[in-house]
Amino acid sequence: MAQFYSAKRRVTTRQIITVTVNDLDPFGQGVARHQGKALFVSGVLPQEQAEVVLVEDKKQYARAQVKRRLTDSPQRQAPRCPHFGVCGGCQQQHASVALQQQSKRAALARLMKREVDEVIAGVPWGYRRRARLSLNYQPKTQQLQMGFRQANAKAIVDVVQCPVLVPQLEALLPAVRECLSALSALRHLGHVELVQADNGPLMVLRHTAALPAGDREKLERFSQTHGLS
Template sequence: MAQFYSAKRRVTTRQIITVNVTDLDPFGQGVARHEGKALFVPGLLPGETGEVTLTEEKRQFARGAVKKRLSDSPERVPPRCPHFGVCGGCQQQHASVSLQQQSKSQALSRLMKRDVDEVIAGPEWGYRRRARLSLAFSPRDQTLQMGFRKASSNELVDVHQCPILAPRLEALLAPLRACLSELETIRNPGHVELVLADNGPLLVLRHLAPLSAADRQKLERFSHSEGVALYLAAQSDTLEQVSGEAPWYTSDQLRLSFSPRDFIQVNDAVNQQMVARALTWLSVEPGERVLDLFCGMGNFTLPLAKRAQSVVGVEGVAALVAKGDYNARLNSLKNVTFFHENLEEDVTRQPWAKAGFDKVLLDPARAGAAGVMHHIVKLLPKRVVYVSCNPTTLARDSDALLAAGYQIRRLAMLDMFPHTGHLESMVLFVRE
């Protein structure tokens, strides 16, 4: 058989090798050594031996697939979900939660060049209060498929249960499937979003074809019988509320109203602890001014306003700024102001920044906050709390503060997404 060399990927033979796994990476892959380089093997845990077929080989690492597991780690546990291994949502249900947290903490520690002080965690199961499920109609057997994508594939996994979903959302899967299967427009489906607010669950149906009057009646009957607020989205940028009241959740005993498509933290239990820890770390005094960057609709901003003299929240999405203003009024907080700004630009030149700030909090998206870090340094805050959903950009952005004389005083791993490869964290920087 002819083989062709590629600079990006070397063609490997299908020989079977025996490897010993010594580590677990944050994505749930076992790590072994083969011919002097790292070999990543999904499905194997530290301390396990297995027969592996090489599937990809590059200059600095290789990947393999398990043919046969020869031993079991004491940290191996039975996956709770019957779709695990096929559905791409979870990668680590076969590993104990303690091992998952240990591997993520070690990865964070290596990137930040500092030990992790604590792990902030909540329930292992039933923690996810938001999910988007794809829909597909199978002409062959005339059935509706509803679920998540396979790992590294667009193929749909027909999901009938999901133990990481909040129980009230998981309980909706069967009746929702039955309802959607009866719609006249089911041959041209879109997707559904399920969200559990503090005042109950809600459903957003993105439909690609117009709904008939009969279809709308079926959906409304479902919403009333299941106690679900119903929203319809004929277009990706439209939202029609059909039934139920506007959703809200609490942060530091404050009520935050949100739109079904607004970003909220998926794990409520960890979010509550994360907000509390940020407030403690910043140690805000009554006479201080605080700046909250990438503030969203006020998840941190409003709790900070309960403690500070004044708080400024800055966000790049205008709709979230408006929602932040609304939530401030809803909670009778008069010492907080929200601004819509491009955070890649120098925010220190804005009139609201002239008086300076004593403390700063930032919670950017996965791309991080490279454009704003040097501007934070110019403000000379005494303390900075950085909440991160990407440890790589966190490590990069930290360099600007460290170079300016700040020191890391606290580092926490946030176990926001148990059983998955997502690693979130928060850091306290103090200016010496």
Template structure:
């Protein structure tokens, strides 16, 4: 498993060093060598010589902060967002899109000990269809601050534009600030979550005390004037729709409805490509019986069901299982069955576990799928597609498949979050 530098470790030295950066890690940090030791330098690019102050000096690696660049890489670009460098949302806007993708692909290749066969990407700007904006009234100016957290801090960065948001959501930032600033209960607001569904934008407003009627009227007027579905969240468990339709998005020609709090892939265009690639890799045939683990509300399950004889989707969140069943019924798919199960526990006695599956897809959270890998091997499918948001756990889990006689036939880097340090990937494993 790869070892990553953590920026939270204690400062031990302030020595100034001069180094030449050789590469980027997957998080966009420059990587150099000094006295035989690896040094991580945020903001520095390959080919740049920099003077940097050592922030930490550990036995096997160090971290440093640039004090002066002695030359600029041709891959250095001007950040598009004025908040870059303060806001913690993006880490790589100073890096060309080509270098971002290459460095992530190289990092994935190193961790998997396998060549990356494909890079799946979409537009680098205006791609993000969900944003959670913190809300806070500044004590001195009494102005409403609305935005994202600083890197490594809980402090709020007051955001006025965000070019990675889909244009419809970015256009809401200014009028939303004006609307919320005029509410009587502005000091009792927690956050505003904006989501761009295929049938229009929506907002979830978290409020810490009941909203007076005057505030409700202003919010309803705002939602109508901006054709925005409005949901209120008085606490973390309750969600009430004030106005607007239930959200949905399309996947493989199917309409998937979701709750505003449900997980959906943030990058809609890359999600469409990812689903299409998984279907192509698995080469679904009419006789196939497919198992979809960590299936959510059916992002992969329902497209699989359009092609296979039968599909079983298994998910650990009961609400998503119910949503998957609703989506299957709404799309008239009768060959798919959903089960609720904790996939970190022993699954061998589950009612779905003994079926003769020919192909398996899994899309776990960052912790990976250690609890089900041995059972996947026992089921002995012809092909396995593993979709991952954490290359370290993908590399760990893939070792079990390799030891059982599977090999990596395809490996793709998914550029799901351009300008950030997130590395998404998917791998096709074939038996024999």
């Protein structure tokens, strides 16, 4: 009888350690050192010390979650978005704009293995011209969820505002939610995509079943009212 070797999954104990972050990775995670290897910790900035819990321990690196932040970096700022930390759309709103640009410039230099020019940046808020929002009807609450996916999860974060969107699209969010919630086919909605084009806003609605005539009429009226294409 043939026998096959299967490596046992490495079990990580919920060990609490104190670390000092010295860098940010390209995804905005804090990078510290533990037992000679890189330790990635979301939500901690360079120069900050924190108590963290190991959640993944690999041969070359480890990951941890923050239990308690002990010090604050002068580059820390209050996130502007109320969904930050849960929503998977943004990773660095807790860092100053200068630190974000510095870390991204350093990441690009490492990738290209050469020096890069100074960052040419636009406005820090209201710059995103496209948003793809997931939709999911909840029978228990009889509510339509509309938002981005949670970080590292499939659950939807209900979005009521998004300060990185251009103001025209952010202002549309409540009206889009109200319109879609009134459709009879809301159980068959997949996602809605909003785009701010040069000639005005666009909306693309993905659905898994044909829309009744009444729903199509509601969408046409909504499009005319809000100048959508």
